Amino acid sequence: MSWLDLPAGTGFGPENLPFGVFSTPGTAPRTGVAIGDSVLDLAAATADPVHATGSLNAFMAQGPQAWAALRQQLTRWFTDQRHRGSVEPHLMPRADVTMHLPVEVADYVDFYSSETHAANLGRMFRPDSEPLTPNWKHLPIGYHGRAGTVQVSGTPVVRPAGQRRAPTDEAPTFGPSQRLDIEAEVGFVVGTPSALGTRVPVEDFADHVFGVCLVNDWSARDLQAWEYVPLGPFLGKSFLTSVSPWVVPLAALESARVAPPARDPQPLPYLDDGAHPWGLDITLEVRLNGELISCPPFRELYWTAAQQLAHMTVNGASLRTGDLFASGTVSGPARDQRGSFIELSWGGKEPLPLADGSTRTFLQDGDVVSISATAPGPDGTRISFGEVTGRVEPTP
Structure with a gap:
């Protein structure tokens, strides 16, 4: 369960948490996570510069332990009401963002x-x-x-x-x-x-x-x-x-x-x-x-x-x-x-x-x-x- 008001039957619930790169007018591309009809600004929510590069590459290069740790953290943020006050300000409607190529494709x-x-x-x-x-x-x-x-x-x-x-x-x-x-x-x-x-x-x-x-x-x-x-x-x-x-x-x-x-x-x-x-x-x-x-x-x-x-x-x-x-x-x-x-x-x-x-x-x-x-x-x-x-x- 999540404290967010998620659309019925959404495929972007806390079980998913897909990563992408987005921007809003006047801002640089950065990493986001889709949840319901919203996007979490991961760079702002975590203050981790790895999520402000405009690509998922730097984070992906950290390897499976880092991937698992962030996924666990995101799950806690979206399912525990105690995190609502610190997470909610960094959510924005997915309809209002521009999506970019999520990775720098090597081969x-x-x-x-x-x-x-x-x-x-x-x-x-x-x-x-x-x-x-x-x-x-x-x-x-x-x-x-x-x-x-x-x-x-x-x-x-x-x-x-x-x-x-x-x-x-x-x-x-x-x-x-x-x-x-x-x-x-x-x-x-x-x-x-x-x-x-x-x-x-x-x-x-x-x-x-x-x-x-x-x-x-x-x-x-x-x-x-x-x-x-x-x-x-x-x-x-x-x-x-x-x-x-x-x-x-x-x-x-x-x-x-x-x-x-x-x-x-x-x-x-x-x-x-x-x-x-x-x-x-x-x-x-x-x-x-x-x-x-x-x-x-x-x-x-x-x-x-x-x-x-x-x-x-x-x-x-x-x-x-x-x-x-x-x-x-x-x-x-x-x-x-x-x-x-x-x-x-x-x-x-x-x-x-x-x-x-x-x-x-x-x-x-x-x-x-x-x-x-x-x-x-x-x-x-x-x-x-x-x-x-x-x-x-x-x-x-």
């Missing part, structure tokens, strides 16, 4: 860990072959993205231009992407770094990952299709990746932990997470111009974030505070569980019908896409991740 890696998504794309593009590539069930496939174009929710999505070659074209042409897409994903933010040349085993996942956010890895499918052989995604992905402004602490998700799907074949020992399962029961909701079009189930991902982290560092690659790695598109077996338009419209062959009578294959200028998510919390509560939103703007 960005995107995975490809939904079996349904990978199989759907395999059936579209390799109809005469096995849907999954031979390596898919042996390792978490991923690519290294562009950290500098990771931006906070609400950043305009300027339609990218580039080379594309349709199957009927004799040569590539240049122009705005005609197949602009989304990828509904979940992201994991690294707080504690690791040394170059060392590995992070699956059991050390929670010692390094601070929290979880939502990711929309906008994708220009026509640019991607022409460029990706033989080295993989490049300009079709690097123009913008949007993240939600609130980072939910990993500690808030204990009640959401579930066993991942059964794996066959058995993963190699460094990917064996049988004693440390980190499946998460997160349900995403994808909306186009306000209409709910999909509910991808994160709990069905074949490879967990702990396995992704272990694989990402097994060759000795180091972690840095602020590293962001994302799950890849989250898709379930039903049509209304697909996390991308290339799946929802089956490569453009089956347009998605909308409530107003229109259809979509890929995104049009002016379209607004919002991805939100919730997970189970303790004692029947829900944990909200907020949302990540973007509006498509025409190519300049």
